[in-house]
Amino acid sequence: MSTRLPLAENPAGAPLRALAKRLADSNIQQLLADDPERAQRYSAEGAGLTLDYAKHWLDDESLSALLDLARAAGLESARGELLSGAPLNNTEARPALHTLLRATSAPAGCEDKFAEVEAVRQQMRQLVEALHNGERVSFAGKTFTDVVNIGIGGSDLGPRLVTDALQPWQGKIRAHYVANIDPADLEQTLASLDPSTTLLLICSKSFRTEETRVNGLSARQWLLDGGATPENVGDNCLAITTNLEAAAQFGIPAENCLPLWDWVGGRFSVWSAIGLSTAIAIGWDAFQDFLGGARAMDAHFAETPLAGNLPVLMSLLEVWYTNFHNAGNHVVLPYSHQLGLLPAFMQQLTMESNGKRVDCAGQALAENSAPVLWGESGTRGQHSFHQHLHQGTWLCPVDFILPLTADTSLQDQQHRLVAHCLAQSRALMIGRDLEQSLASLRERGVEEDRAMELAPHLVMSGNRPSSVLTMDKLTPETLGALLALYEHRTFCSGVLWGLNSFDQWGVELGKDIGAQVLAMMKGEGEAASDPATDRLLARWRAAEGG
């Protein structure tokens, strides 16, 4: 793998620091007025998605300097390394080959891996078909009506999102998701289900993820309590794992296991057998179309010059605001009820990948890495935190995500949804000055003294940056392209920051301490603690006794 250049050492960063000041003081409306072609030129398309990025603190000079930054960071060669299966994940000495999961042919040297991918695809397809046509039945000899996906993090957020987003493709088998170690999650989910018609999918690469293992065992007991026997309980269980031995101990025979590979990170795994619950819910054809959409985005990312490349542009905007304008957060607002889980998915994708403090070589970063990503579906957020977006003091760059049309008999509502999305992006830009605020109050008949008093409260500074990412309609294809777009954006930002987006060493310690605290709660061992934790443990003991 080529060496990464951290942002602080990127020679192309210096001109950007100077430009940043000028652009923050520029006025987006003025930039649009000065250049009749701006709205057209500041847009890019690929794989059924269109990015309009004219409403940003950008001009040709800063955009060109940002592209220079990308080139100087070696983004083009890094892209090639990613897609060809180079061991980019240097701390774990592996490639990050999630693109292979949706490919129709293998890059040179990846033929063996691709053959395995194709074999699992066949296995998935056969499973989905056998479940749908009733060939595969439960321990009680019944057709399955429900699947419960037991997994957490990457083994949960991806399939949960996609199943939810593609609800119009929902077939006769419904998917449910259990992730939390909190028993309420499992208990509430199983309460409405029938063990004799419910299939469990245990999703854990290692089969050792605590939440998944423990929830899996509790769910297995629910099957046994519901009439299964230790001999036939495996009929209602599938495992998606690399650890066949642990799965066998659980009672899942090898023929009920679907493999994963160490070159697929959890947060990039929805395209693999981790997506099985989704494939069962929406059917094999729709799942294939979902992969196809991602593949189209992969091709766009691979082949499009940087200046028109969606993931590259969106990553440059992320770095521009994060590092040159000190924005510590990024907002994702899907104007689509079905994409309500998208911000949570993106949160994992970007913050687990790029929430890092060292570069690939282990040197402490001198520049900030991933900002906090958060959001909500529109129009719900408008009645919640948009006050803060319009009049708050913190810089919050926004991605609006908008399917332009939808199949619904309530077209008026769909049109209103579109109108609001466009209006919010425009309102952030134009704001409202004191004079306009006064005029608005006078129009409402507010008397002059009161209007003068109130007007400053109505003022919105405007000039707040946002992108609008549109697609004709939310379909398996456009959804696949959308997720792949943010995957590649995440990778690009990691390259620009000079870090490894594919490991997550920061989550280890908490797990270790979790086991220590649990031991202390059980009165086992003599784990190290601290006075604050001791006090909390004492509170727990008192509550348990009370």
Next chain:
Amino acid sequence: MSTRLPLAENPAGAPLRALAKRLADSNIQQLLADDPERAQRYSAEGAGLTLDYAKHWLDDESLSALLDLARAAGLESARGELLSGAPLNNTEARPALHTLLRATSAPAGCEDKFAEVEAVRQQMRQLVEALHNGERVSFAGKTFTDVVNIGIGGSDLGPRLVTDALQPWQGKIRAHYVANIDPADLEQTLASLDPSTTLLLICSKSFRTEETRVNGLSARQWLLDGGATPENVGDNCLAITTNLEAAAQFGIPAENCLPLWDWVGGRFSVWSAIGLSTAIAIGWDAFQDFLGGARAMDAHFAETPLAGNLPVLMSLLEVWYTNFHNAGNHVVLPYSHQLGLLPAFMQQLTMESNGKRVDCAGQALAENSAPVLWGESGTRGQHSFHQHLHQGTWLCPVDFILPLTADTSLQDQQHRLVAHCLAQSRALMIGRDLEQSLASLRERGVEEDRAMELAPHLVMSGNRPSSVLTMDKLTPETLGALLALYEHRTFCSGVLWGLNSFDQWGVELGKDIGAQVLAMMKGEGEAASDPATDRLLARWRAAEGG
């Protein structure tokens, strides 16, 4: 109302600026080691909740200086004004009297308002009982099995959260929530319901909220399509509104309307008739207990000296990190599956209330106001963004919220949940240095060269601040206290920043522009636009035509 002092003009701010530097360089573990009483002293209790705040960049001097800041900001008199019904919401010339909604007696001068509150409580109780005992039936003469709450923002998040959180109290009538203008929200909700046994609650103070009005009309049509007539459709509809005329036009007679008052902000309204869907779902007694928990927190807030006052302490921590350590975000992590919606609720509460750019007098703030609030239920977040909390570069102060026990047959899972919460807070504090990282790798048998290479990636800087807020169990009472705690924290922070927490002028413009854009989409009028919006409109037209 007494004048508010913006933070930038608060004379008690100067010593804090000096202290902030020292405290950011301090080590929390060392502070705990140096003072055997710290863990005990840095805790406070009230209304069944306990805040442990020893793991912060705080010492006695800075804590004392923060309390001075609160006194200099006039927090004590502001608290009195809030609770006595003074017109604190100065831009709208109203009090903010949500505490009256859970009171058992009225402060002086609020007797008339309180009489109205009590009358509505009686109306709610009778409704809940009549629905439960089958006295009140649908247009088809059937007992109701489901209610659909149609509302958005404050008319949605509060009751949705409380119904979800108190799922163990769920009775035989189930509550559903529809908020988004996106027709998918309503369509997916109604798909599984029977019009002849479904009651609609139309929740909009003005009865003019676009989403609620439009969804309400679509839902009304669904009732008509399901057998209701224009004459009896009102049997299946209730309105919570101040606008009886508009409700009557909709087909809801006055006797089916429950009033709201202009002195209740939407985000503070779950205690009012806006909570009706929850009261129906969990029953009247549990709803009363929920109000009782909030009332207990009101008493704690009113009567406890600042130094032991939960909302005050949490607000001082918010201002400490926001303004003296430049943290632009605040994380809320409920370790409870049932509190999964809490971050979204808190997001509205804090960001709509305090996402402001001017003080009460309309002067631009020279200091930052509300940070971004975000979060996720534990342990789900651990497998998503905790990497960023532990190893990211941005300061993210955390509130862990933990019910210590739960009624479940899966006690082992509940214990694990508690262990993880305590472990995450401890891990954020202790971190892992290079030597410990090396030791950890050697223990796993990693060879020395590789261990040296990897160790820097395992390093966690630690010293990251968090609070742990515990309760013995999640009940209607503790949930009421929890929400009231954050309400008062929000108010206190508003006072410290010198702003009005109870208006939301920043959401007006977007609504106006939304109407303009919709008119353009319909080809009506000649609304002002801009080249970027025009281009997006052209995209929409093309997609509609395609």
